[in-house]
Amino acid sequence: MDIVVLTTITACLFVVIAAAEPLAARLRLPYAVILAVLGMMIGAGAIFFLRTDLTDALNPVAEAILNLPIRSNVFLYVFLPMLLFQVTLGMNLRRMLDDWVPILMLAVVAVVVATLSVGYALAWASPWPITVCLLIGAIVSTTDPSAVVGIFRSISAPRRLARIIEGESLLNDAAAIALFGLFMSFVMDNVPDPAFSSALGRFPMLIAGGAVTGWICARVAIWTMTLFQRFELAQISLSVALPYLAYILAERSVGASGVIAVVAAGLTLNLMGPGRLAPSAMTNLREVWDLLAHWAGALIFVLAALLIPRLMEEVRLDDLGLVAAVALAAIAARVVILFGLLPLLTLLRLSPMVERPYRVAILWGGLRGAVTLALALAVTESVHVPVEVKRVVGILATGFTLFTLLVQGTTLRPVIRLLGLDRLSPIDRALSNQVVAVALQTVREDVARTTETYDLSHDIVRSEAKRFGERLDEAVKTADADAEILDRDRVTLGLVALAGAERDAILNRIRDRTIPLGLAERMLSNADRLIEGARTGGRSGYRTASKASTGYSRAFRLAVVLNNRLRIAGPLARLTADRFEDLLIQRLVLHDLGGFIEARIRRIHGRRVADLLQELLERRDEALETALDGLRLQFPGYAEELERRFIRRTALRLEEREYRSLREDGLIGAELFAVLMQEIDRRRAAAEERPRLDIAVRKADLVRRFPLFAGLDEAALRRLARALVTRHADPGEVIFRKEMPARSVFFIASGAVEMEMAGQVARLGRGEMFGQMAILTRRPRRAEVRAIAPSTLLVLDEARFRRLLSSSPAMREAVLESAARRGMSPEKILPAEAPAA
Structure with a gap:
């Protein structure tokens, strides 16, 4: 077929495609059905004109249509x-x-x-x-x-x-x-x-x-x-x-x-x-x-x-x-x-x-x-x-x-x-009425400010304001008629909106490039899980999804096993760094959501729902802080490195925005703008590189670095390394409970634990010791200790701990300080064979 004829027919088909859409809207028929009908009419018309004796003028066009290379x-x-x-x-x-x-x-x-x-x-x-x-x-x-x-x-x-x-x-x-x-x-x-x-x-x-x-x-x-x-x-x-x-x-x-x-x-x-x-x-x-x-x-x-x-x-x-x-x-x-x-x-x-x-x-x-x-x-x-x-x-x-x-x-x-599938549910319909009422109220306020700014005619403003006020009053009455919505349903709708706002905030930070692209997929997945959890399970579904966003995935637990059993540290280092960055950015996003609740949720769903959502948000913030504290204790200084990286990325975004503004205002030319943007891209590529996280735990090396073991000679350090037993604890795992008999002392090689005793909570991190007081006082455990991060613990039995205590001044000093914090005298805890020096 001649290329000119083929191009002409193709262009005419695009004209048909353009006409089909408004025709489908006018006839209220599906667009695909209109296209099919038009196509059949064109095909039938081509066959008719090719075979009719009425005229031969359209035969070339009909032949071209029927001979299209449609295979x-x-x-x-x-x-x-x-x-x-x-x-x-x-x-x-x-x-x-x-x-x-x-x-x-x-x-x-x-x-x-x-x-x-x-x-x-x-x-x-x-x-x-x-x-x-x-x-x-x-x-x-x-x-x-x-x-x-x-x-x-x-x-x-x-x-x-x-x-x-x-x-x-x-x-x-x-x-x-x-x-x-x-x-x-x-x-x-x-x-x-x-x-x-x-x-x-x-x-x-x-x-x-x-x-x-x-x-x-x-x-x-x-x-x-x-x-x-x-x-x-x-x-x-x-x-x-x-x-x-x-x-x-x-x-x-x-x-x-x-x-x-x-x-x-x-x-x-x-x-x-x-x-x-x-x-x-x-x-x-x-x-x-x-x-x-x-x-x-x-x-x-x-x-x-x-x-x-x-x-x-x-x-x-x-x-x-x-x-x-x-x-x-x-x-x-x-x-x-x-x-x-x-x-x-x-x-x-x-x-x-x-x-x-x-x-x-x-x-x-x-x-x-x-x-x-x-x-x-x-x-x-x-x-x-x-x-x-x-x-x-x-x-x-x-x-x-x-x-x-x-x-x-x-x-x-x-x-x-x-089937009624085109109608909103009663809850959605009531929400729609309330949203319209709030939106109209906001529009009325904005219109009033606009009329004052531009000094419009008072008669025109008064007449239009009256018409707009009538519409607003009608919307308010409709919304009031739906006031019987259950609080539970209002909370659900508010949580869905809150989770959607969180997803939008994440997308905005991704567009601003303050969230690394490699982390965006996980954060968006968490936000989608929150939306779905709120939609299907209400408050409990939202809580479950929020716990999952701060919890440890199966991939993370598998990486812990690979590191602890096979000494393959790469996957765990990468996932731990991802978790660090994820938690930090989640905390920043949560801080932005409080304003959304005050500005939007409170106006649509009322004070009670807004206060409840604020409470849920505060609990999420507390859970985030707990998870971050565990990581900070486990890897001191790494959170600060990530925060510096975030600040550098934010500064680059603001610098880029300023250059674009100067370019749009004509204050800098295209050549200079291109040079400046190339420099921004170079520095942004450098800022994308995440600081390296070292999670390797080697028992012999760790024993030498422990301040508690200072003063021991090389032979004693080697004997201690052989005596220590490695134990791995998953987040949430209870290491020991109250009233359990005391037979071991624990040293935190990596990770973090939370100790609860007498209604008070203390958190311990890498390099610290716990469990020694019950052994020294010869009483059952008075505290409950659980891991708040994937932790590697070094466990020493009672007999070896007592011998270590007698030979390590640093250990004795640590025990005395711990006793002083709890109001105990040294005489009650130090063994007779190890008097205070």
């Missing part, structure tokens, strides 16, 4: 990776993991059940071989992401419902395309009785191989992007290459699912990108992908719809009955999964409950589109498939796609409305 590979290799990748970039994976069981059931099990249901229904209703029927079942079993995602985002469906539908449409393509390839090979080879068991055994390899390929490709791409931190266009270009390379490598080299590879690559970039790339780069990258996917989704629908009149040309009356059989079998398969399997899994506590209205909406929202048409087109293009099989596959796949788009797609919005 199945164009859909599968050009458009599909782009659509899948963009959807994964915009997903909240952490929220989607809450519903991973129903998503997996719909994406894999439902595809297999639909394939078998449609296949055997057609085998019963038609003379076609079972392989052909199952091939059709595989083609029509996949929901289309561009159709489903676009429609559910346009009708304001509940977020959880949209997430389930989006997750299904993303992942079920892999299962459907795998089944399609299996049955297509059977049809082309004319296998009458295929062995399905061995072929289905390839599923794990298809999925696992695709996931690993996508993850590796994304990790390599992210690593490369970090080398181009100053070149955002280069980073965006790499992101465009990523889904295509992952798709092709998985399909052609690994023999796995290209769809799963693209999804895995997109999810990896979604999760790791904010922690590795600059915030502006990630924002611009997502904006570019939103635009690319908008064009790709629109083009794939228009081009696929152009094929529909051609594929339906040879339709017969009995074919319509088969289309109805396909539709009934496909819907029945989804009914079995949604109303049979999912409730059973919920009953067995293997899956979260999916409410009945959600299941009805998911049933009716299983739309087919370009992917189904692309697979059908691949069959019609094959020279190894009989002509009659091509015809029936094209007609049934196209007919069922039309049914889902024109029947289900156009009625999905009324179904959502009928």
Whole structure:
């Protein structure tokens, strides 16, 4: 085809795409349905003008439209990776993991059940071989992401419902395309009785191989992007290459699912990108992908719809009955999964409950589109498939796609409305009314200040103020009518807002580059956990999530084991430094939230809720201080190094802001600005380097460094090192309790402990001793000691401790000081064989 003609047609298609969006809004129909209808009209019009005798003037245009190079590979290799990748970039994976069981059931099990249901229904209703029927079942079993995602985002469906539908449409393509390839090979080879068991055994390899390929490709791409931190266009270009390379490598080299590879690559970039790339780069990258996917989704629908009149040309009356059989079998398969399997899994506590209205909406929202048409087109293009099989596959796949788009797609919005899924809950509605009342009050105050500033006409101001006051009074009355909201619900809503404000504060600090990019992912994950905990569990859920944010992860505990047992210190040093920095920045963020509670929460939810949230915030701050104290005791001086680093990063941000302001005001030129920014980048790269944390614990060296063991000769130090026993304590572990018999003394090699005695709490850190007083007074323990950080303790038995006490003046002095702090006389604690010197 001539390049000028192809360019002209492409430009005209973009005009159609531009006109479809306002048309869909005016007709209140899904955008994808409007695109499909316009595409079918264009295709049918081209066929009509090419075959009519009315005029020949439009024949060149009609021939050009019908001869567009639309092949199945164009859909599968050009458009599909782009659509899948963009959807994964915009997903909240952490929220989607809450519903991973129903998503997996719909994406894999439902595809297999639909394939078998449609296949055997057609085998019963038609003379076609079972392989052909199952091939059709595989083609029509996949929901289309561009159709489903676009429609559910346009009708304001509940977020959880949209997430389930989006997750299904993303992942079920892999299962459907795998089944399609299996049955297509059977049809082309004319296998009458295929062995399905061995072929289905390839599923794990298809999925696992695709996931690993996508993850590796994304990790390599992210690593490369970090080398181009100053070149955002280069980073965006790499992101465009990523889904295509992952798709092709998985399909052609690994023999796995290209769809799963693209999804895995997109999810990896979604999760790791904010922690590795600059915030502006990630924002611009997502904006570019939103635009690319908008064009790709629109083009794939228009081009696929152009094929529909051609594929339906040879339709017969009995074919319509088969289309109805396909539709009934496909819907029945989804009914079995949604109303049979999912409730059973919920009953067995293997899956979260999916409410009945959600299941009805998911049933009716299983739309087919370009992917189904692309697979059908691949069959019609094959020279190894009989002509009659091509015809029936094209007609049934196209007919069922039309049914889902024109029947289900156009009625999905009324179904959502009928199910009540488009309405706010009573709590959200009451909150909305209160927010409107508070916002209008703030606007009225700002308008009053504006009129005074600009000295506007008093008559105009008075008339507008009256109208605005009437609206405000109405909003206040509505809010007062909702005053019966339970305090518990108000607290929940306030906590969700507070957690959201914390996430925004973290994002602002990431944009300002005062939070290291490597730490951003963990902090955002903690903030998401707080939001979800508050939303699902209220106050208790928020507390649990806040404890997790200061707690120790499984990776940290594993690193402790590697360090203590195998002397592999690298992972623990890195995770400990991360924890140090995380806690410091959490403390700074929490200090910013107090103002949010006073300025926002108090005005919307009242004083009582605000005071309660302040109390929760203070408890979080106390927990943070406890965790930080444990680290400070364990590694004295390291917190100060991190605080200096934070100040340097803040100073660089302020310096950069000042240079930009001077540049915008025209006080410095572009050349000088470029030089100054290069210097800022150089110093920022230096500030990114975190000070090294030394956590190595070598017993012999540690004994020599202990001030308590000063004065011992080398032979005594060696004997002491052999006598000391190493004990490792996890955070929260009780080392000994009150009234326990005293048989050992403990020296803190690393970590920190908290001692509680007589209602008072003391914290001890690296290099200090505890447990000696009970031994010296020959009484049971009077204190309870627990670790507040991963700690390594050196334990010395009673007999050796007494001998050490008699030979170490420094130890004797430490014991005397400890006794004096507790008001005890030396005579009561020093053994007779070791009189005070």
